[in-house]
Amino acid sequence: MPSLRVARSGDAAPPALVRMRLIATGLLVAMAALFLIARSQQGVHPAWGYVQAFAEAAMVGGLADWFAVTALFRHPLGLPIPHTAIVPRNKDRIGDTLAAFLRDNFLIPSVVARRMRRVDVAAAIGRFLAAPPERGRLWKGASRLVADILESLDQDRLGGMVKTAMADRLRRMDIAPLLGQALDAAIAENRHAPLLDQTIRWVGRTLEANEHLIRDMVHQRAGAIMRWTGLDETLANKIIDGLHKLVADMAEDPGHPLRQRAEEGLARLAFDLQFDPVMRTRVFTLKAELLDNPAMERWWLGMWERMRLGMLKAVRNPDAAMSGYFGDALRQLGETLQQDAGLRRTINRFARRAAVGAAADYGDGIVRLVSDTVRGWDTRTVTGRLENAVGRDLQYIRINGTLVGGLVGLLIHVVDTLL
Template sequence: MRWTATGMLVAMAVLFFSTHALSEGGHPAWGYVNAFAEAAMVGGLADWFAVTALFRHPLGLPIPHTAIIPENKDRIADTMAQFLRENFLTPAVVARRMSGMNVARAVGDFLIASPEEGGDDTRSRITGGAAEMLAEVLESLDPDRLGNQMRSGLASQLQKLDVSPLAGRMLESAMADRQHRPLIDGIVRWTGLTLEDNEEMVKDIIHKRANSVLRWTGLDERISASVLDGLYKLLAEVLVDPYHPLRFKIEEGLEKLAQDLQHDPETRERVEEMKRDLIENPAVAEWWMGVWERIRQSLIRRAREADSGLGIEMRNGLADLGKALASDARLQMQINRFARRTAVGVATRYGTEIVTLVSETVKRWDATTITGRIESAVGRDLQFIRINGTLVGGLVGMTLHFIVSFM
């Protein structure tokens, strides 16, 4: 466009000089042509000077009030920043603009985009970046401090939880559904194994409790063996007989325990005290730190392994989130309200910093940079000014020649 405008100016100059002699003694039409070329040349030169003066000194001459943009770039930067602050980053403008945007629906449509629209690839990039960021965060944070914070949070929630009624209702429900029988079987088996592992201790207790006559005759050993055999037989009978009387006694005890856990203040207080002691026990804290470290290492490993399944789970989660955002009007309203309030808050709190960033960035540009960027942005229109100036000037010159010729 610059070459076009300059070519028109040169053409008008050639036309002016070539028709100057013809206009004085030749056909009257040559006078109009010469007047057109003369005024077009003047108009083109004037607009060339005006356009050039915006960005640089014409012909390198330090003419006053030229190179306007480079000489005033700092003032332009401040004015631009103030314009943005007053007209774009005010809470009212941001809120009005955000009120017409359905951010939640847009995010939902983005997340549920079909494979042909690049949805799977987009979700893969999002989940890949999120997984790597999760791994970096877990590695960068102090594991002991983070583990203690999570333990404190869990302990705080457990302190608020009334465990006793919950345990009582669970036990009562399990017994109503006859799901407590495997528990009784497990207790019986555990009792038998414990007794088997501690036979010598049982024999030693009977030996010490027996009198000297029994020990001298060796009857204490026969008594201890009989006691152990009887206990084993009793446990075996309880295990194989679902209607054994001892089972009913155990069930009665469990039923009473379920009622006491829900309604007896003393039992509930004892359970709460046990819960507090368990939470404050250093051994539990040490156990939790070991569990947390295994969880942390597992999360880091799964986040960095492409075939761990974490990425698939995250992609499925994003797709489900997208469907909810795209279809749930109530959820959209809540998220849009949150987005609007967040944007207004950012504009209110950080609007000055944002426009300061714009101002300081422009100020850091040198004269060549700012001139090149602005001229590139509006360059075609600037050259059209020169072209229009050439044509309009020529028409004005021809009109004036017509008026003068009849005076």
């Protein structure tokens, strides 16, 4: 697919746009010359009448479409004709419409919920845990972490635990403040930055793999005129290019506004986990649902038994013992997620609620950001960017108008001659 680079203010017109303008204008001039030649030769042969009719109608069609295309971006010939210079006069409305399109198709909680129903998050996690990429390095790193934790615990207390008490202890434990404190500590030491980087890269890969969904959505919602002129494909390209640029900017700029919003959201989540009763209740409810699931309970009890048997061996030789054990535990969790539909539903429900909550909390802010950004652009900047982006395709309208107009004029002349 050809690149549709967004031109900056002051950029010269792209060579492809200049070339298509010359072709469209050259065709119009050629029709004018052909009309003059045919008019001068009208008495020589009757066939020149058909040529004159074609050229005359082609000039009318070409001029009409030149006026229509030019009127989008400026006043034709500098004349202040009403309903021309449409883009400059409606810059703010264009920004509001683009923001509304983004909101109505991507950021409404009901839309997010409907699309999240088609995504099996738990199954994807299960497949990753059952067969993760770079398995050895991941498992060994996690094994060393678990071994360090086990070595730091009171072995007598840990050894006195029984497997039947494990679920009860977890049930009574208020884990929300612990999660909040851990998240606070991670943010304070900037340990969350690699996670944000990985998330942004994942978003970029996901966007690249699902570009066709955006194209299909724009094509389905575009009007017949936009589809006929190919503007729906151009709009889809602009949306996709803009999203790719947004993801790239977030990956490269630690101070990007959306990245700062994400960090603010993490800080707010850490605070809510510790002090917000509603959030703590949600976490408690989710924990209870997970513990009440029979498959999850069996997994917890089995993991505890294996942990108890392998504890001393793990402390003595973490690389040899824990790599195999911890890998088995992760693989078992992944297989459980793939096989247990009830557990998958619970996790998917949580993921759906989280996505819907994010859309509800931050959707309006993103919409305002898009609208305010377009409103803040200089009128000349907006006009130049849009014209450089879609102007090449609009020149095809001029060419088609010239040729179609000529054919219609020729057809009318033939009918008039026959009658």
